[in-house]
Amino acid sequence: xxxxxxxxxxxxxxxLSGTSACPGCPENMALRMLGMGLGKDVVLVVVxxxxxxxxxxxxxxxxxxxxVNVAFAAGPATASGLARAYKQKGKDVTVVVWAGDGGTxxxxxxxxxxxxxxxxxxxxxxxxxxxxxNSGGQRSGSTPFGAITSTTPEGKKENKKNLPLLxxxxxxxxxxxASVGYPHxxxxxxxxxxxxxxxxxxxxxxxxxxxxxxxxxxxxxxAKLAVQSCYWPLFEYHNGKLEISPESLHCLDKRTRRxxxxxxxxxxxxxxxxxxxxxxxxxxxxxxxKKLESML
Amino acid sequence: MMRKIISGNEAVxxxxxxxxxxxxxxxxxxxQTTIIEVLAEMRAKxxxxxxxxxxxxxxxxxxxxxxxxLAGIRSFTxxxxxxxxxxxEMIWWVAGSRMPIVMVVGTRAVGxxxxxxxxxxxxxxxxxxxxxxxxxxxxxxxxxxxxxGFRISEDERVFLPMMxxxxxxxxxxxxxxxxxxxxxxxxxxxPPRRQPYVIDxxxxxxxxxxxxxxxxxxxxxxIDNALKNSEDVIREIGKEYSRDINPLxxxxxxxxKYKLDDAxxxxxxxxxxxxxxxxxIDSLREKGIKIGMLRIRYLRPWxxxxxxxxxxxxxAVLVLDRSTSFGRGGPLYxxxxxxxxxxVPSIKGVVSGLGGVTVSKNDLLYLFNKFVEGFKEDVIWYYxxxxxxxxxxxxxxxx
Ligand code: SF4
Numbered sequence: 037x038x039x040x041x042x043x044x045x046x047x048x049x050x051x052l053s054g055t056s057a058c059p060g061c062p063e064n065m066a067l068r069m070l071g072m073g074l075g076k077d078v079v080l081v082v083v084x085x086x087x088x089x090x091x092x093x094x095x096x097x098x099x100x101x102x103x104v105n106v107a108f109a110a111g112p113a114t115a116s117g118l119a120r121a122y123k124q125k126g127k128d129v130t131v132v133v134w135a136g137d138g139g140t141x142x143x144x145x146x147x148x149x150x151x152x153x154x155x156x157x158x159x160x161x162x163x164x165x166x167x168x169x170n171s172g173g174q175r176s177g178s179t180p181f182g183a184i185t186s187t188t189p190e191g192k193k194e195n196k197k198n199l200p201l202l203x204x205x206x207x208x209x210x211x212x213x214a215s216v217g218y219p220h221x222x223x224x225x226x227x228x229x230x231x232x233x234x235x236x237x238x239x240x241x242x243x244x245x246x247x248x249x250x251x252x253x254x255x256x257x258x259a260k261l262a263v264q265s266c267y268w269p270l271f272e273y274h275n276g277k278l279e280i281s282p283e284s285l286h287c288l289d290k291r292t293r294r295x296x297x298x299x300x301x302x303x304x305x306x307x308x309x310x311x312x313x314x315x316x317x318x319x320x321x322x323x324x325x326k327k328l329e330s331m332l
Numbered sequence: 333m334m335r336k337i338i339s340g341n342e343a344v345x346x347x348x349x350x351x352x353x354x355x356x357x358x359x360x361x362x363x364q365t366t367i368i369e370v371l372a373e374m375r376a377k378x379x380x381x382x383x384x385x386x387x388x389x390x391x392x393x394x395x396x397x398x399x400x401x402l403a404g405i406r407s408f409t410x411x412x413x414x415x416x417x418x419x420x421e422m423i424w425w426v427a428g429s430r431m432p433i434v435m436v437v438g439t440r441a442v443g444x445x446x447x448x449x450x451x452x453x454x455x456x457x458x459x460x461x462x463x464x465x466x467x468x469x470x471x472x473x474x475x476x477x478x479x480x481g482f483r484i485s486e487d488e489r490v491f492l493p494m495m496x497x498x499x500x501x502x503x504x505x506x507x508x509x510x511x512x513x514x515x516x517x518x519x520x521x522x523p524p525r526r527q528p529y530v531i532d533x534x535x536x537x538x539x540x541x542x543x544x545x546x547x548x549x550x551x552x553x554x555i556d557n558a559l560k561n562s563e564d565v566i567r568e569i570g571k572e573y574s575r576d577i578n579p580l581x582x583x584x585x586x587x588x589k590y591k592l593d594d595a596x597x598x599x600x601x602x603x604x605x606x607x608x609x610x611x612x613i614d615s616l617r618e619k620g621i622k623i624g625m626l627r628i629r630y631l632r633p634w635x636x637x638x639x640x641x642x643x644x645x646x647x648a649v650l651v652l653d654r655s656t657s658f659g660r661g662g663p664l665y666x667x668x669x670x671x672x673x674x675x676v677p678s679i680k681g682v683v684s685g686l687g688g689v690t691v692s693k694n695d696l697l698y699l700f701n702k703f704v705e706g707f708k709e710d711v712i713w714y715y716x717x718x719x720x721x722x723x724x725x726x727x728x729x730x731x
Binding site: 115 | 385393395421536543
């Protein structure tokens with residue numbers, strides 16, 4: 037991590053050497069920052085996905101936290117049981133569900149929604165690489181309109197499911213979005229979430245070189261472009277109040293947004309998009325910002 | 333110790349209370365519902381400290397129960413039918429994690445079509461999941477086996493979860509006299525929880541990440557060994573339970589005999605209809621027919637030695653299944669054939685009582701008589717009443 041982060045770090049190394057992640061893996065980045073934000077006394081519940089593989093082969097484990105790997109749809113409920121048990125034992129443990137977009141938007145949504153409705157004292161992290169990357173890049177409910185995936189070779193025909201807004205609708209105390217391109221922002225949100233009692237949801241955009249088709253050296257750059265082009269909003273919702281994070285404030289005025297084409301053209305997955313398609317995606321982004329603005 | 337007239341579900345809830353369960357994941361499904369309702373009531377009245385997680389599905393009920401167990405507290409859940417099938421994935425996950433948990437299944441038919449009544453198919457369909465599987469034949473046994481379940485599953489020679497089956501409605505809702513142990517007895521009987529590992533930040537272990545093939549297979553073998561080892565553990569714990577807690581029942585064996593030792597003919601079955609079967613056997617005995625019964629109390633571990641020993645000199649064996657293994661008769665029939673096929677010249681099967689079909693003492697008397705006379709078919713589907721022709725619609729012709 038860059039020197040600039042030193043001051044805000046919790047010195048817990050979340051990743052040991054020997055992960056089996058691909059080069060340039062955004063989930064590795066997100067996990068390393070998780071350790072910086074939360075420190076020790078963390079238990080990770082990892083649902084099926086890249087992160088259940090990145091750890092490496094048992095009996096070794098490259099995650100420097102206790103990890104429970106569970107079936108796809110079981111993360112939030114397993115974490116509920118763990119969190120309640122620690123409370124009963126009088127232990128201060130931050131229980132984190134670490135799930136991809138498939139586990140969150142699709143198969144695990146009922147379990148996520150249930151745990152949020154019960155306001156369980158857990159932190160849910162969605163690492164969103166916008167497809168089922170671990171099984172070869174199939175579309176998920178979180179894949180954006182127009183993106184080529186291995187099950188939408190012609191480009192996806194539906195818009196991305198807006199999970200952060202759905203979680204706000206659950207009336208939980210804390211919802212935030214983040215991007216691995218902006219570590220300060222993400223780590224600060226993690227630190228804040230750690231102090232909040234009840235259900236916390238943080239959705240991190242994790243651009244994946246292999247599914248998004250860009251050079252693995254560019255992960256952070258793509259993650260920044262997503263924010264700069266206002267495709268991915270950074271905000272925080274705390275105690276019923278929405279606040280746009282500084283990195284995204286320029287998006288409130290359409291004129292100061294960076295063109296979406298800058299974000300689209302740096303990756304291969306949008307190459308089948310027509311002019312008409314780009315307009316549809318732009319409309320989605322406009323609508324999202326209008327919605328966010330109306331909530332301010 | 334005291335006696336009370338209660339239902340099977342109430343008996344189970346009392347067992348959960350006596351075991352000082354730390355957490356239970358609950359989701360309603362008939363006919364298990366009143367177990368969790370009674371527990372919620374107890375919690376509201378402050379009679380128990382059990383944490384109750386009211387989850388949004390059975391899949392999550394098992395997951396929440398699993399989570400609490402991982403963190404080191406005693407946990408319990410209950411379900412039935414579609415609910416059991418819905419948690420199937422987590423049932424395997426828990427067994428593969430070698431995590432002690434106790435679950436009660438109020439057995440019920442599985443759809444389609446909908447049917448809320450009793451059948452054992454939900455229960456038997458989990459027989460290869462790596463759980464210890466006991467089956468009660470009355471509310472007393474439901475209570476006793478649930479209590480023993482915590483001790484057995486938390487024994488270091490076992491470390492496997494355990495489920496206790498109980499006939500839906502027939503046992504879950506019928507009130508009978510039940511002997512209820514007192515708290516001191518159970519505190520003595522159940523030592524503090526033991527488990528193979530605890531998920532805790534003080535000891536950062538990883539659970540469930542990728543296992544290389546040989547290691548994975550070794551783990552499967554360890555489950556196989558643990559299940560086999562549990563046979564002795566169950567006898568040992570059962571003996572202690574009968575001695576110290578319920579002297580009226582004998583838990584020193586896995587399965588149960590009734591007038592079997594001198595019998596020429598044996599009936600094998602599992603669950604609540606054992607009561608009617610014993611009455612039918614008494615009637616036949618009065619007529620001089622030497623018939624007896626072997627009641628399966630543990631579907632897993634399957635005590636090959638007990639079953640072979642008890643049935644080896646019989647002329648013929650009849651297996652009653654309240655569940656199906658389509659195309660193969662019933663699961664018990666298949667198991668019994670593979671256990672004593674080389675010892676007993678004639679093994680017949682009857683599938684009946686599915687979806688709540690009532691099988692009375694007289695029906696069993698009729699069946700046992702027919703069996704002693706010797707029926708030709710290997711397995712028959714028995715309907716106690718005349719059933720008219722049922723029309724299933726065929727696909728319409730396409731013009
Ligand atoms: S596919 Fe993507 S998310 Fe998965 S390990 Fe590789 S880079 Fe990381």
